[in-house]
Amino acid sequence: MAGIPDDVPVDSETKAPSGSSATHSDRPPQISEGRTARRVAPKLTSEDAVAYLIAVRKAFSEKRDVYERFLEIMKDFKTHRLCRVDVTAKVKELFEGRNDLIMGFNAFLPEGTEITVDEDEPPKKPAEFQEAIDFVNKIKLRFQDDDDRVYKAFLDILNKYRKEDKPISEVYLEVAVLFDDQPDLLDEFIKFLPDSNPI
Secondary structure (H helix, E strand, O other): OOOOOOOOOOOOOOOOOOOOOOOOOOOOOOEEEOEOEEOOOOOOOOHHHHHHHHHHHOOOOOHHHHHHHHHHHHHHHHHOOOHHHHHHHHHHHHHOHHHHHHHHHHOOOOOOOEEEEOOOOOOOOOOOHHHHHHHHHHHHOHHHHHHHHHHHHHHHHHHHHHHHHHOOHHHHHHHHHHHOOOOOHHHHHOOOOOOOOOO
């Protein structure tokens, strides 16, 4: 969409942007509740887009085909095979009943083009999306005094996992070494792994 940065890799294993130099917002996009979920945050980064993709992947971990279809829709938009109107219609249909994901997606749409949600289904806040953004922000903030070395290494591990199709156990071990003296971060990272028992 207009708000999704072009440098975000869109594929089935997306975990983090490669060498992203975008400055990440200090807080996640603010979404208001109501018939139409409106975007309040004016600027989103590659990291916001990656966090959203992670949230979608996690939400459909048992229905991988839904996640794969979402990626196809995004690829079709980036290659101009679909227009914005078609994309929003397809995403609304694909995420039917998941107002949290629709609201998260609306954060990337231009003002006035947001997907409306069913009034009979009160929208929920996009908790998974927000959790992923909060976790990325926590890492960046915690290691800001070392020139983001650990933060960048973390993104690099996730990017290599995506590109090289590493086993999740190897990713877990690399992150465990990186967060050796930060057990709370390692515990939180485990929640985002596709397999609850990574070792």
